[in-house]
Amino acid sequence: MSYFFTKRFLGICFAIIGATFWGLGGTVSDELFRHHGINMNWYVTARLTISGILLLSLYKLMYRRHSLFAIFKNKSTLLALMLFSILGMLLVQYSYMASINYGNAAVATLLQYIAPVYVIIWYVIRKKEVLQLFDIIAIVLTLTGTFLLLTNGSISQIVVAPPSLIWGIISGLSLAFYTIYAPRLLNSFSPILVVGWAMMLSGILMNFQTPIWHFNYESLNFATINYLLFGIIAGTTIAFFFFINSLQYLSAKETTLYGTIEPVVAVVASVLWLKIQFLPFQLVGMLLILILIVILSLKKQPDS
Template sequence: MTNNINQRLQGIILAVVGASLWGLGGTVSDFLFQQRHIDINWYVTARLLISGIVLLVLFKIMNRHKSIFSIFTHVHTIFQLVIFSIFGMLLVQYAYMASINYGNAAVATLLQYIAPVYIILWYIIRRKEKFKLFDLIAIILTLSGTFLLLTNGSFSKLLVAPPSVIWGIISGLALTFYTIYAAQLLARFQSILVVGWAMLISGVLMNFKAPIWHFDFSALTISTTAYLIFGIIGGTAIAFFFFIKSLTYLTAKETTLYGTIEPVMAIVASALWLKVAFLPLQLVGIMLIIILILTLSLKKAS
């Protein structure tokens, strides 16, 4: 009995820390773009390449008798992986970072977390699900919360830079594709293997645009290096690993609920550390979106 309690506690800690690292990773990225002037293209390349390698190494450590190349056994699977890498992993990572670069981590994270509503709409349009009262409530919460977050209730003034809003919406749409399209791959392979290869492949593609070696490493300070390590590895690879590891001790339903800590952490860190200020109706919008995220998670967990 005591052992089961300890294992459950370990799972909760892993899930909470993993989700928190994701949220903090976005805020650290915000700091690096705004305060240390790190180029977003180089940062995305480094984030994807290094995190992909780290995850594949972790997969091999945990599965010593399995090949990391097992996902490349069929042409159709390779095609699916490449599509997922480009239009799922690369697009969602780049769009999220671009939204942060033009705005801030809190707004970018909230815009990305609207993705479950896009998924609901997709299934309704495809007639795979019937339109329910819950769907209407989710859409109203989304529209109301997003409107207040971006405008503070004004119909004539946008408080968030338009490029940040556009990239944030693209990030949410890309996450929708990421979630739906990955289902077939995740049904056959461990998520750490799929995500590891998707990151590595998309990182190699980004490397053609912004080579990882095209960076003035001599100008790096100790603090900037520490922030880069955290943003690239801690807020990406380790965060994902902890969250997936928590599934060893918790159900997927439970980890989904703990995952809602990510946007909360991004908002709190942005406000306390980066001094991002929100107007009263923006705070109402934030609460509506958080309620939406929590409600969607509870529905998924039921």
């Protein structure tokens, strides 16, 4: 019994640490874009490329006898990995950072975490799930909370920049795809291997658009270097590593529940550290979305 408790406690710690680093990573990205002149496209390239290399290196250290390239041996698996990398990993990372760049980390994270509602709608459309009262409540909370967050209760004005809103919605949709499509690969391969290659392949594609070596190194200072290291290593690599490893000790449902700490951390850090101010009805909208995130994390999704 004590052994089980130890394993479970370790899993909870892993999930909380991973989600916390994700939330702080988004806020650090906000700081880099706002006050340190970091180009968003370059930052996405650096996050994906460096984190991909680090996660694949960690996989090889943990599983020395396993091939890094096993996932490439089957054509159907390779195609699945490419789709997951582009429409899942690359799009969710890019759209999330773009939403932060045009708005702020708190709003971007909350918009992204509406993804489970899109998953519910997808399952209903595919007739894998019947629309229930729970789902209707979730959708109403989503619409109400998002409306208040974006307008502060006034139909005549939007208090969030439209590009941030659009990219935030795309981020949520791509996260929904990521969630639905991932089991095709995760059922056969280690999560670290799948995520590592998805990041690596996405990073390679981003290097064609904004090469990682295209950077004004003369503009670097001590604070910028520290923020970059945290955002890329702690906010991406370590966050994914801890969160993925929590699945060894917790169910996916429990891990998802503890993952809801991410938007809370992003909102609190944005308010306390970046001094971002929200209007009264925006705060109500945030609260509704946070309640939504918690109740959705308790809902078991059907098999995809």
